[in-house]
Amino acid sequence: MERDIKILVVDDTVTYRQILSKIVSGFENVEVIGVASNGKLALSKIELNPPDLVLLDVFMPVMDGLETLDRIRQQHPNIDVIMLSGVDKENANLTMKALGAGALDFIAKPKGDSPEKNADELRAALSRLILMARTRKYSRQARGISVPDSAETQVRAALQPPREAKGQPQGIAPAPAAKPPPLSEILYREKPPEKIVFEEKRIIRKAGKIDAVVIGVSTGGPNALQEIIPRLDADFPVPILAVQHMPAMFTASLADRLNSISDIRVIEAKEGNLIEKGVMYIAPGGRHTVVKRDRFSNKIIGLMDSPPVNSCRPSADVLFLSAAMVYKGNVLAVILTGMGNDGLSGTAALRREGAYIIVQDEKSSVIWGMPGSVVEAGQADEIVPLDRMAARITGIVRGGQA
Numbered sequence: 001m002e003r004d005i006k007i008l009v010v011d012d013t014v015t016y017r018q019i020l021s022k023i024v025s026g027f028e029n030v031e032v033i034g035v036a037s038n039g040k041l042a043l044s045k046i047e048l049n050p051p052d053l054v055l056l057d058v059f060m061p062v063m064d065g066l067e068t069l070d071r072i073r074q075q076h077p078n079i080d081v082i083m084l085s086g087v088d089k090e091n092a093n094l095t096m097k098a099l100g101a102g103a104l105d106f107i108a109k110p111k112g113d114s115p116e117k118n119a120d121e122l123r124a125a126l127s128r129l130i131l132m133a134r135t136r137k138y139s140r141q142a143r144g145i146s147v148p149d150s151a152e153t154q155v156r157a158a159l160q161p162p163r164e165a166k167g168q169p170q171g172i173a174p175a176p177a178a179k180p181p182p183l184s185e186i187l188y189r190e191k192p193p194e195k196i197v198f199e200e201k202r203i204i205r206k207a208g209k210i211d212a213v214v215i216g217v218s219t220g221g222p223n224a225l226q227e228i229i230p231r232l233d234a235d236f237p238v239p240i241l242a243v244q245h246m247p248a249m250f251t252a253s254l255a256d257r258l259n260s261i262s263d264i265r266v267i268e269a270k271e272g273n274l275i276e277k278g279v280m281y282i283a284p285g286g287r288h289t290v291v292k293r294d295r296f297s298n299k300i301i302g303l304m305d306s307p308p309v310n311s312c313r314p315s316a317d318v319l320f321l322s323a324a325m326v327y328k329g330n331v332l333a334v335i336l337t338g339m340g341n342d343g344l345s346g347t348a349a350l351r352r353e354g355a356y357i358i359v360q361d362e363k364s365s366v367i368w369g370m371p372g373s374v375v376e377a378g379q380a381d382e383i384v385p386l387d388r389m390a391a392r393i394t395g396i397v398r399g400g401q402a
Contacts, residue, residue: 005134006049009035010042010068011057011084016109020055020084023123027130037061039068046076053133055107057084058094066098073102078140080104080133087111092253099222100257104136104366105129108247132219132339132367205381207356210397211330212275212291214323215242216316216346218338220366222254224386225336226261229280231390234263238397240280241269241291241323243316245338248285255282273301283314290322299326310342316370320346329354332396334389335380337365341373348379356396358382360389 009020009032017035024032033049036042040063042054054072058065069081083106085095095106107125110118217224221244229240244254252268258280259266267273269281269289281301283289288304302322309315316335320343323331333350335343337360347357357380359371364386374380384392 005030005053005130005137006033006051007031007130008033008042008045008051008054010037010039010054010060010065011035012037012060013057016057016084019119019122020126023119023126024055024130026123027127030130039063039065039071042068043071043075046072046079050076050079052080052137053130054079054081055084056081056103058086058091058098066094066101069098069101069103080136082107082129082133084109087247087249089249089253092249093257095250096222096253096257100226102223104132105219106250108250128339135339135367205356207332207381207396208354209330209399210238210332210356212238212323212327213240213332213334213393213397214316214320214346214350215240215334215336216320216338216343216370217242217336218245218312218340218342218367218370220337221245222257223366224360224389225254225258227386228390228393229258229264229266230262232262232264232394234278236264236278236394236397238277239275240264241275241283241289241319242280243283243289243312243314243319243342245312245314245342246285248287251282251285255280258282269301269303271301271303275299275301283319286313288314288318290318291326292322293326310340312340312342316343317346321349324349324353324355327355331355332393333357334393335359335371335374336386336389337367338370339367340369343370344373344377344379347374348377351379356381358384358389358392358396361385 007024007030009017011017011020021032021035024030033051034045036045038060056065056068065083072079072081081103083095083098083103085091085106085108087108099106107122110121112118244251246254255266255268264278264280266280266282268284273281275291284303288306290302290304291299292302294300309317320333331350333347333355335347351357357374359374359380361383362368362372365371375383
């Protein structure tokens with residue numbers, strides 16, 4: 001059988017090239033077609049034998065990851081790139097720039113003492129990202145286009161009042177042939193009812209008063225947020241609470257980057273933060289974020305170290321369920337690009353309270369897993385293109401439906 005995903009490994013460390021090549025070669029229908037020690041060599045190999053996916057180190061001699069990424073995006077826009085990053089602050093900041101420049105996602109290089117555990121961590125991350133690359137490849141083929149570029153229990157426990165306080169603080173087009181498999185089977189892991197067509201939905205029901213915006217986003221999120229948040233006015237009238245699936249430190253870099261280019265204030269959420277209008281709080285990597293009240297009934301941020309939900313920590317479902325309990329129906333929930341279905345249970349809970357739900361459309365999503373699952377479940381009030389999302393959020397929050 002022909003292997004359907006071809007991968008080029010680019011890293012200046014011999015050991016890492018060997019480790020990654022061995023792990024990738026162990027996946028079914030995946031082939032490592034080459035390795036390179038710097039960006040210049042990688043570009044020459046791409047010209048001779050284009051891969052579907054490049055695993056690209058951030059720091060390399062001769063030509064680093066950022067410059068290589070820029071060349072790949074210009075010359076080979078249908079080749080996906082996943083960055084390989086260290087976990088220090090400098091790496092995290094450069095990785096945020098790479099995601100903003102068009103990288104599909106990134107893998108944080110493990111730093112544990114156990115080689116076996118490190119390899120298992122890399123294998124798990126690569127498995128998810130290779131599935132994502134395969135999904136995108138078949139999606140492009142199906143559409144014939146190129147790419148321009150048990151949570152509730154945890155939340156209820158977290159929302160118990162403190163005993164004492166020390167101070168106030170668009171459509172799916174599955175490929176009918178058996179090879180490649182239908183996009184729907186890859187994306188949803190089950191065949192949806194026939195002839196479902198998801199078109200942009202407008203004003204099925206009117207949004208009520210909005211006291212908070214909650215956002216759930218994963219793969220492609222930094223780019224999507226960079227398109228939305230800087231377009232919001234400085235006097236944005238409600239708080240924004242967001243879950244972006246990312247490890248610790250990288251969420252802090254994301255918050256810093258968005259804050260530097262936006263009129264509203266953007267911070268990484270911390271335990272006890274008073275939730276204020278015109279401020280965006282990004283859930284820190286590795287911890288669940290919830291909305292709760294202090295003993296004075298102020299709405300504040302709570303952080304939890306409870307187990308992952310939907311294999312995610314932070315999880316959009318955990319944040320959304322807490323928002324439903326505190327804000328009831330006075331919430332605008334936004335589901336952006338991402339793989340999986342994190343946020344689906346939370347949007348359903350919010351909608352039962354009367355909240356309004358909008359999702360990013362398939363065409364502008366890197367992966368239409370999270371928004372697509374909400375649409376398929378009938379929980380979306382509107383499907384909105386990314387370039388109109390900021391205006392739509394502002395219109396709904398300020399009470400307009402135009």
